[in-house]
Amino acid sequence: MARIDLDLAHAYRADPKQDSDYALLPLNMTFRDGGAYALLGPSGCGKTTMLNIISGLVTPSQGTVMFDGRDVTRATPQQRNIAQVFQFPVIYDTMTVAQNLAFPLRNRKVPAAQIKERVGRIAEMLDLSGQLDQRAANLAADAKQKISLGRGLVRPDVSAVLFDEPLTVIDPHLKWQLRRKLKQIHQELKLTLVYVTHDQVEALTFAEEVVVMTRGRAVQIGSAEALFERPRHTFVGHFIGSPGMNFLQAESDGRKGLRLGSQDLALPGDGSVPPGAVTVGIRPEYLRLVPVGSAGAVVARVERVQDIGTYLLVAVDIGGQPARLRLGMGQDVPKAGDTVGLQVLGDHTCFYQNEELVA
Amino acid sequence: MRLTLDKVGKSVGAETWLRGIDLELQPDAVTVLLGVTQAGKTSLMRLMAGLDTPTTGRVRVDGKDVTGVPVRERNVSMVYQQFINYPSLKVFDNIASPLKLRGDKDIAGRVKALADRLHIGAFLDRYPAELSGGQQQRVALARALAKGAPLMLLDEPLVNLDYKLREGLREELSQLFAAGESTVVYATTEPAEALLLGGYTAVMEKGEVLQYGPTAEVFHAPASLRVARAFSDPPMNLLAGQASGGVLRLSGGLQLPLPAAMAQAGGALTLGVRAAALRTTARPGDLALPGVVELTEISGSDTYVHISTPAGEMVAQFTGVHHFALGAPLTLYLHPAHVYLFDAGGVLLSAPERISYL
Numbered sequence: 253m254a255r256i257d258l259d260l261a262h263a264y265r266a267d268p269k270q271d272s273d274y275a276l277l278p279l280n281m282t283f284r285d286g287g288a289y290a291l292l293g294p295s296g297c298g299k300t301t302m303l304n305i306i307s308g309l310v311t312p313s314q315g316t317v318m319f320d321g322r323d324v325t326r327a328t329p330q331q332r333n334i335a336q337v338f339q340f341p342v343i344y345d346t347m348t349v350a351q352n353l354a355f356p357l358r359n360r361k362v363p364a365a366q367i368k369e370r371v372g373r374i375a376e377m378l379d380l381s382g383q384l385d386q387r388a389a390n391l392a393a394d395a396k397q398k399i400s401l402g403r404g405l406v407r408p409d410v411s412a413v414l415f416d417e418p419l420t421v422i423d424p425h426l427k428w429q430l431r432r433k434l435k436q437i438h439q440e441l442k443l444t445l446v447y448v449t450h451d452q453v454e455a456l457t458f459a460e461e462v463v464v465m466t467r468g469r470a471v472q473i474g475s476a477e478a479l480f481e482r483p484r485h486t487f488v489g490h491f492i493g494s495p496g497m498n499f500l501q502a503e504s505d506g507r508k509g510l511r512l513g514s515q516d517l518a519l520p521g522d523g524s525v526p527p528g529a530v531t532v533g534i535r536p537e538y539l540r541l542v543p544v545g546s547a548g549a550v551v552a553r554v555e556r557v558q559d560i561g562t563y564l565l566v567a568v569d570i571g572g573q574p575a576r577l578r579l580g581m582g583q584d585v586p587k588a589g590d591t592v593g594l595q596v597l598g599d600h601t602c603f604y605q606n607e608e609l610v611a
Numbered sequence: 612m613r614l615t616l617d618k619v620g621k622s623v624g625a626e627t628w629l630r631g632i633d634l635e636l637q638p639d640a641v642t643v644l645l646g647v648t649q650a651g652k653t654s655l656m657r658l659m660a661g662l663d664t665p666t667t668g669r670v671r672v673d674g675k676d677v678t679g680v681p682v683r684e685r686n687v688s689m690v691y692q693q694f695i696n697y698p699s700l701k702v703f704d705n706i707a708s709p710l711k712l713r714g715d716k717d718i719a720g721r722v723k724a725l726a727d728r729l730h731i732g733a734f735l736d737r738y739p740a741e742l743s744g745g746q747q748q749r750v751a752l753a754r755a756l757a758k759g760a761p762l763m764l765l766d767e768p769l770v771n772l773d774y775k776l777r778e779g780l781r782e783e784l785s786q787l788f789a790a791g792e793s794t795v796v797y798a799t800t801e802p803a804e805a806l807l808l809g810g811y812t813a814v815m816e817k818g819e820v821l822q823y824g825p826t827a828e829v830f831h832a833p834a835s836l837r838v839a840r841a842f843s844d845p846p847m848n849l850l851a852g853q854a855s856g857g858v859l860r861l862s863g864g865l866q867l868p869l870p871a872a873m874a875q876a877g878g879a880l881t882l883g884v885r886a887a888a889l890r891t892t893a894r895p896g897d898l899a900l901p902g903v904v905e906l907t908e909i910s911g912s913d914t915y916v917h918i919s920t921p922a923g924e925m926v927a928q929f930t931g932v933h934h935f936a937l938g939a940p941l942t943l944y945l946h947p948a949h950v951y952l953f954d955a956g957g958v959l960l961s962a963p964e965r966i967s968y969l
Contacts, residue, residue: 294773294775294776295773428906428908428917431906431908432905432906432917432937435906435937436937439937450773450774451774452774452910452911453908453909453910453911456909456910456911456932457906457907457908457909476909476911476932476934477932477934479911480911480912480931480932481932490775491775492911493911493912494774494778494910494911494912495778495912496775496778535912536912537912537930537931558806558807558809559806559809559826559827559830560803560806560807561802561803561806561827561830561831562885562886562887562928563887563930565807578930581965
């Protein structure tokens with residue numbers, strides 16, 4: 253296991269000049285020894301490039317990769333002692349499940365007794381104990397992928413285990429069980445794990461810390477809670493949550509005053525926002541209906557009310573700016589066309605300038 | 612346009628793909644076909660389009676029997692999972708193709724308006740291969756809309772897109788469908804997508820249509836256990852119980868008072884509890900379900916907690932991000948009025964009022 257420090261940038265083309273020439277913009281990041289991380293973002297955001305740089309499949313065009321303070325920028329995956337699990341099962345069909353799991357250990361000349369012990373333990377964790385003597389060839393796709401996961405996790409001495417969308421082939425109904433296995437295994441083995449996915453459930457469920465990426469930039473590293481409650485960048489607010497955060501354009505006077513459309517609001521508490529144009533971010537889960545005319549109520553028109561089964565999704569128009577809120581199914585459900593009051597400012601409201609969180 | 616299926620079935624060799632389907636689609640609205648892979652959604656759409664002929668039964672359009680009339684003699688547009696466009700035509704000509712075939716006037720204006728509506732107005736001069744997947748599917752959608760056919764069939768059109776793209780495009784599509792200009796059929800495997808599209812939903816399983824009605828009504832009152840299982844994500848919690856004397860006995864010694872209307876029920880029943888009906892704080896009259904956390908799944912807007920209780924495995928859904936450590940004890944609370952009851956044959960006996968889960 254290792255602590256991994258990245259201080260680098262990567263461009264697939266020579267002599268990059270502008271941001272869009274980089275697959276990975278300059279970044280400085282540390283993965284804790286024994287931590288569980290996810291790299292999350294839409295396709296083309298740079299997450300796979302980052303994974304390949306950690307593993308040693310790609311050499312960064314500038315900067316360094318350090319494992320426990322040792323420069324491994326030009327070392328191969330073998331020299332770095334990295335285990336990898338890919339989207340699709342990579343196993344030997346002619347071998348038994350046990351032989352497959354033992355293979356990475358045997359390659360490293362681990363003593364037979366130790367191999368037996370470790371294979372037994374990993375098989376038990378992944379519910380493969382009953383199939384150890386079966387040939388891998390005849391197993392279902394998800395059982396094969398479990399073997400791939402097991403092979404990735406079997407060596408106790410690896411620097412890190414890297415996963416690239418490992419649950420793609422798993423049936424949706426079985427996914428949660430494997431997510432649970434991976435979490436349990438992380439708790440027991442304390443390996444450094446890095447997990448690439450575009451699926452927010454997988455990332456937020458698996459990782460202690462999620463690296464949210466967009467257009468070659470890591471815009472926030474944080475816990476699921478931090479990404480939800482305090483998105484550091486508007487992209488995070490938008491990308492995490494469904495629907496994502498509402499964003500409203502406003503003007504700050506630099507003290508307590510905020511002008512939203514034609515309405516003047518006062519910031520609560522002792523917070524303040526730098527002067528100038530500001531984007532107010534509030535999640536649909538925190539935007540509340542309040543009586544029109546009550547203190548701080550923003551006037552809005554209801555555009556649409558959708559019954560989403562467990563709650564209502566209400567689309568509103570705030571002086572030409574759209575927003576959405578979640579509403580319970582109790583009484584006083586507004587109808588399209590109604591004028592309502594909204595509590596926009598509160599503990600959960602975030603303020604952005606140039607896409608970055610400022611208050 | 613009024614599309615009616617009478618006792619439609621489809622067999623291929625010894626296999627039955629569709630059986631006994633009676634369905635009258637709500638005209639000029641969206642109908643969602645909801646079911647897992649292989650439930651028969653695509654087979655049914657192919658019959659609606661005229662790409663296939665049913666083995667049994669009739670297909671009618673506005674009362675007229677069109678069974679066996681091939682697709683080229685019907686006025687139908689289709690959009691598939693894969694992004695299908697004419698690779699050698701620019702985006703403009705892709706969208707314009709159905710208009711040109713018909714010899715329409717003001718083609719340029721129509722194409723521009725549709726492209727703008729689907730946010731591809733800037734790419735009219737490009738080839739499909741030069742666009743991202745999401746943009747390519749927008750081109751296919753624009754072409755289908757340009758045709759202005761009275762029947763539009765969409766077979767999991769968003770499944771190959773990233774979830775954020777899916778979210779935006781789904782929202783736009785549901786507004787286009789709400790304009791009521793054609794009868795739309797939209798196949799999906801995802802219950803949440805059906806709810807977001809609204810309209811009407813036909814729940815399918817193993818080649819059958821189990822229930823058809825306004826989407827929210829089907830969700831709130833699933834006629835059977837099969838529908839409840841198919842139309843819930845996370846899955847509805849289902850616990851076996853024995854009813855007698857106005858009480859439902861669950862395994863692990865747990866007891867639940869039956870709703871007044873069900874007080875006379877006896878024998879084996881299945882209790883259904885939506886994940887969102889479970890809470891971590893007690894309210895008066897609640898049943899407590901002590902358990903142990905198996906996993907916490909976080910979607911961003913919601914947290915799903917899997918717990919094992921004496922009554923069985925359950926999933927609870929909470930708004931926002933919450934942490935529950937693996938193996939930690941957790942007691943869930945449930946109000947007896949917030950449950951579904953199904954009889955031994957899986958038929959719905961009672962459904963809760965539409966309650967505020969938040």
